[in-house]
Amino acid sequence: MPTLKLKDGVLTVSADRPETEITLEAWRAGARPEGGRFALVLPNDVDVAEAAEALARVDAVILHFPVFKDGRAYSQARLLRERYGYRGEIRARGEVLRDQVLFMARAGFDAFEAAEKDAPGFAEALSEFSVVYQSAADGALPAWRRRAAARAAAA
Amino acid sequence: MYRYDEFDETIVRERVKQFRGQVARRLSGELTEEQFKPLRLMNGLYLQLHAYMLRVAIPYGVLSSRQLRRLAHVARRYDKGYGHFTTRQNIQYNWPALVDVPDILDALADVEMHAIQTSGNCIRNVTSDQYAGAAADEVEDPRPWCEIIRQWSTFHPEFSYLPRKFKIAVTASPHDRAAVKVHDIGLILKKGEGGKTGFEVIVGGGLGRTPYIGHTIRDFLPKEHILSYLEAIMRVYNLNGRRDNLFKSRIKILVNTEGPENFRDQVEAEWEKIRDCDIDIPREEIERIKRYFAPPAFEALPGESASFEAARARDAGFDRWVRVNVVAHKVPGYAIANVSLKEPGRPPGDATAEQMEAVADLGERFSFDEIRVTHEQNLCLPHVRKDDLYAVYQALKEAGLAAANVGLASDIIACPGLDYCDLANARSIPIAQALAERFAASGEEEDLGELKINISGCINACGHHHIGHIGILGVDKKGEEFYQITLGGSGAEDASLGEIAGRGLSSSEVVDAVERLARFYKRERREGERFLDAYRRLGHDAFKGAIYADA
Structure with a gap:
């Protein structure tokens, strides 16, 4: 499955070679990435705290959407970004659809496993909303901050 | 009340545009119904027994007259001339065509309304006290x-x-x-x-x-x-x-x-x-x-109104409506006027476009342009001068909205039931209508006092039967509709869940059984004791016995 990557608001089909994937079990058993690029694969029912130690050593974390309705990975992604300060790639795997991709990006995902032909639809979905109400992992300013800025500018 | 600024407006408009695109993808066949389902459900659009149903949010139950007029317009232009107010301060339209839904949403966005998150596994419309403020x-x-x-x-x-x-x-x-x-x-x-x-x-x-x-x-x-x-x-x-x-x-x-x-x-x-x-x-x-929620410009008025008292003395119907539907306001000289959507014989919570417009006019003229929707499926004018109550009452009467039954036995909460809903096992509306007519005709309703009857057409409990003083649950028994009675529920500060009382009853039996319960209460009650209080004092078995007394 190709990966669509989001960087500085632009979505492109990645030409990168796939990383070597390691599971949390393998990490716990002592497997350590050496040379090349590595991705840690986390199921959506694990506490991401258990992966905290591994984060500094991997280039990507892969989170799962077994079905689009199962939204646990949204919380996992935010925790990785906001609590554990993870700056590497967070990639969505599984049922990754156009109509959820904006929520994913806001939660901290910046890579999506999807067909190449999905790219235009995904890009459109990512730009459908220009205002958000709440702060999340994407750094978008919530409406209340923009209101405050507008007031300050007017004063 | 809250008014959208450019940011709120932008979000709602962008949502309509997004949904318009999703509907277009469905209509062109790019999306199958299966793929479209989760998308429409995120926007309050259900596929029901006969047609699509659109649920529109009325955030915390607050409407301006302009908004209520727009709801009436949608009912007339895109539905069959009426709408259904729900227990969660939403309004539902039962007959919109899919192709019209984006236009409906645009019409709603014009008055700062939407259907965002009225369904789906997300945070739904936030509800509140209809008397807030x-x-x-x-x-x-x-x-x-x-x-x-x-x-x-x-x-x-x-x-x-x-x-x-x-x-x-x-x-x-x-x-x-x-x-x-x-x-x-x-x-x-x-x-x-x-x-x-x-x-x-x-x-x-x-x-x-x-x-x-x-x-x-x-x-x-x-x-x-x-x-x-x-x-x-x-x-x-x-x-x-x-x-x-x-x-x-x-x-x-x-x-x-x-x-x-x-x-x-x-x-x-x-x-x-x-x-x-x-x-x-x-x-x-x-x-x-x-x-945005600063109190309106209330006048300094005396607590009592001579013209109001004179009208009460003159018009017994008005006097009763005041006793039952009107509630004390925090500002002297004002009152809260409840508008019952439970006219006996009509589906609970339904209002026609004309009725919505009549209430919108009254809200504009007499209630600082505010109308509220209650979780008990009624409307409310929150800030009416006592001097104006008689005029309000007369206009409501004209519109068929002056039923004096708020909180009484015929103020029944009911889900749409098998008449509309594809989950239901049994019909709710005809039972509600039959009960309301029975109690209203008895002339004893006011004497019975607060008696909350809730009817759900299946165990999903959209009619909140668990918290009715008397709850009625529709069940399917070998293809026939039966009704199970629960007793002693409350959704108020003394919340409790009703207890099931015995075997199911047929639709003809259930109305008699509820009447027997009311009669039993009337016979056994002490001074000032509500149905629920008497139930709690006398216990489940005593009341359960009354259900089957003559059966």
């Missing part, structure tokens, strides 16, 4: 907090695919008119030490097939932390709520499986980590939103 017993106006929660929950990126739907209710009075103890989260604004107000946080209540009364997990939360605290609750639920079984995925199951103390500890631990993470909005934003 007018009630004599409220600690402070809960509506600014409802609006703050509405904005925070709208398109929340982390909480749009929860294990199951999620309902929040807020009240600010000791008398709970918002049923907060049977919501996923119930919030009660109250005074704490030093006179500051904060929230009591109740989690895990709910009805449906496994009803629970919620547990208080925090007695007092400083108000300014409400969003971070909600976010902590939602995160614990999103990560740990069950997803393997639709019927066990509400937060009430998680809270009661983990135990309320354990659940609370998880929430508190999460909150400690996020309370300073830029989730709570600053004081200036709270104040900005509060300003």
